[in-house]
Amino acid sequence: MDSTPTNFLQTIIGEDLAAGRVDKVVLRFPPEPNGYLHIGHAKSISVNFGLAEANGGHCNLRFDDTNPEKETQEYIEAIQEDVRWLGYEWSGEVRYASSYFQQLYDWAVELVEQGKGYVCDLSADEAREYRGTLTEPGRDSPYRERTIADNLNLLSRMQAGEFKEGERVLRAKIDMSSPNMNLRDPILYRIRHATHHQTGDEWVIYPTYDFAHGQEDAIEGITHSICTLEFEDHRPLYNWLLEHLPVDSRPKQYEFGRLNPSYTVTSKRKLRTLVEDKIVAGWDDPRMPTLAGLRRRGYTATAIRRFCDMIGTTRSDGVVDIAMLEFAIREDLNESAARGMCVLNPLKVVLTDFPADTVEEISASGHPSREDLGQRVLPFTRELFIDAADFREEANKKYKRLVLGKRVRLRNAYVIEAESVLRDEKGGVVEVHARVVPDTVGKDPADGVKPKGVIHWVSAVRGKRAEVRIYDRLFNDEAPDKGDNNYLDHLNPTSLTVIENAWIEPGLAAAVPEQYFQFEREGYFVADRHDHTPDKPVFNKTIGLRDTWGEGR
Template identity: 45%
Template sequence: MHIKRNFITRIVKKSISKQPKKKIRTRFPPEPNGYLHLGHAKSIYLNFNIAKKYNGVCTLRFDDTNPKKENIKYIDAIKKDIQWLGLNLYKEPKYTSQYFYKLYKYAIQLIRNNLAYVEELNKKEIKKYRGSLKTPGKNSPFRNRTIEENLLLFKKMKSGIIPEGSMCLRAKINMKSPCMVLRDPVLYRIIFTKHHQTNHEWCIYPMYDFAHCIADALEGITHSLCTLEFQDNRQLYDWILKKLNLNQKPPKQYEFAKLNLEYAVLSKRKLQELIDKKIVQGWEDPRLHTLSGLRNKGYTSNSIKMFCEKIGITKQQNIIELSLLESCIRKDLNMTSPRRMAVINPIKIVIENIPKNHIEYFSAPNHPQIKEMGTRTIMFSQKIYIEKEDFRSTDQSNYKGLILGKKVRLKYACLIKAKKILKNQNNEIAYIVCKYYPEKTKKNKNQKKKYNIIHWISQKSAIPADFQLFDTLFTTKTPEKEKKIIPFYNPQSLIKKKGYIESIIETEIVKHAYQFERIGYFLKKNTHKKHKKYIFNRIVSLKNKYRNFID
């Protein structure tokens, strides 16, 4: 991936010019409390590629400081996503839990320096004492405990004899600071939950803001890159490193704008809500913009790289149009996806001037621009399927399909004209009787008349298939801004169709996806075990939907 020049590359370049021998070290520190999403991909590519560009090192470090929300399955999923993105780790992943003993010792150091104290106010009381942006906070009644008392209580917290939620350790900074983050933030809390790495060794766990900067310093991180939501936290980041005097040249934090995407939520909390309420089928649901969801839908890692490169790195918060992401996958699939025909909402056509057992064959290119991909043979018979939306009994303005009394071209084949409609007992169309014109199967160069084109499949070679068509999960462009997202759920975000595919698909092995002509790009999933029917996920529709093609 090519990294566009941005304010962070300029910062890194400047630091190298001042210290040519300095080894650039970045890190990607996900919390293992959910799956990675598209916003993480932006951060991953930035951190890994900055290191690669300047011959440095990027570390994957799991910020595993809250065992209540973490799970080993999330760690495995994150590793899988990073591998899928094609990024090689310098070493085995690191864990903040590796530093728990050192973090505990640093907390003791702050207490000894009268820079931390044991708090007994509960969460609601702490919030009340902290004040607001308009009103200063006030000191806790436990703030002036002696150093000896704080040391004793903190050790009791560690020993497991203090009930969960009854005490925590807070930094002693300034309750009247205009920066809310500096109003005596919590550094440690009690959690009696088994940790996926350390089991029951610990019952006190550091907060992210305390552990993160220390882990950066211990690993020699030079550029701690994070999103703008952590901008205020930088003051605490610097305060902790300064007070602990960890490094003569401590790491520096730099912030960039996080990814905001139309019609999508990337907040783990909101994603978890969708999962808990059964709105989606887990983190890998193709309607989600998790990396697993996008991969399951049919997105490629290369398309994600393209997308991250296009949006770039800035400090300006903006909302990225969904069409940009879709254009990246279209571009990536266009030159590699073989063309096939599929009918996802079929209606039957019976050709009246063809004998029942008559069969013809036509040649069709596997790709219109790449001759090397060759051609295939498609069968034509008395009975075929076309799309329901490609037929109207009466003419309509700008309609480009089959109309009673008018001719239309079957793609790669011949002209047909609709003669009459036959309906069933429910007054529904059973099939359409058409006439075909064999003399028109080949285009006449002198022919001035142009006909609309529709796709089709012969009934004799049609293979049953299910199609999953995905739309946006929300009806509003900015669901992230809404406090409640469920009211904006789009019930049409998943539509299932039953139709047919070309028989050649049964026997061929395709690298990734198909382009079903005039419909979109599709990923072949597993077949139904009982019915042996194929399932296809639509990755993305065609840009113009190809509904207005003429010959």
């Protein structure tokens, strides 16, 4: 499939290259290291790295690490791993906003010297009151007319650590009556007595994202600063700062619609709450929309990139049906996942006419259309497990599985006929006795009595016990955090079911972590990347076999 972007951003870049306004495309992916990347970030990654690749340019990975209180080295390492897992590689070394702190501070001093910046003593509550509203202009801070000398002195003392957090900030002097709230004397620097993961205790004042971002782009020679639509109203400030500072280049900002999947929240704050309150088992819990969570659940990088291509890149926000992502992973795994059999709810079947000490090895294909996935060996024994849902003592003609007195085919193996059952003290069926119809591996019975259907099975003697984790959507509401919704009220109580007594064909125990399979008739599963071992197999359900996306279109 041709992955060359064909969107409005590609048009802009193509025109800039053709007109000679840009010699080489230089883009960047600038995450804040305050959490794990989620599916929305996958769109930004694919846009920036994809456009760079398509146009012979390069893309930087830059951490906008201007808030040390919420950032950790763990997040930095996880983000790098996610970008590489998606199949992208950044240009040169990893970059950090913190590498430019001295230059940014020098530029802040220059704004003050121009009379374009001032130190403000208003408290946070007072500043909100002075800022005004969308319908009412703001009011000038009483500290707005401090002299340049006073502002330089106070800024120097802020940098030296003389003041408490929140006691003073550095603000740009722009226009308190601007209809754009971002231009109403925005904060450029704030005091934070916190150790930074890169610079240690060297700094006690830190630039805001709005002040740092454009200047970082300029330092790195970014040609097209691509971000999501919530930053559109920040663009005038981005441009104002570039115009008033002696930067070597003038990047231009362009915005595209962010990815908002249904049945999902992508706010890092809300995702962090899920982790910290132990609603999920961590950032990589397979129910999380993080890339680490999706990966652990069995979603492939190929499917996620295809999903990003499917939804396109537009200038408008909108909700994307999460079923499109599920469609993408089914399409990928249907082609790439080896086949196997797993019984989730085992019911023993004893083949009364099959020798107790015999193990017959039956060959089955690893994939119906992939010869490169080879053959697998299925040990066939007197005692088997089938799924309890695949047996009834009585059933109507629509039931195509095993019924007393009726026949069914065991997948890749013999036709069997159920004859009797054993019950427990409560009358429940705990064992089915059946006979093997001879000479029926791969063909219909010679007596012409065809089986009703096909069911999966595992040898009770040679099979392996496994833990299988069945995942569903974390939220049962299409828009869990829309409007006044409390997203925690819409948690799906059955988002995780753990089956500790599943049985798998023996070869599956040797799977390597992150190896994908289609468990026949059950869905797609992956060997857990952290917990799976040959001695204790653990598989996560990625997605069911049935696809509903696009029905009725």
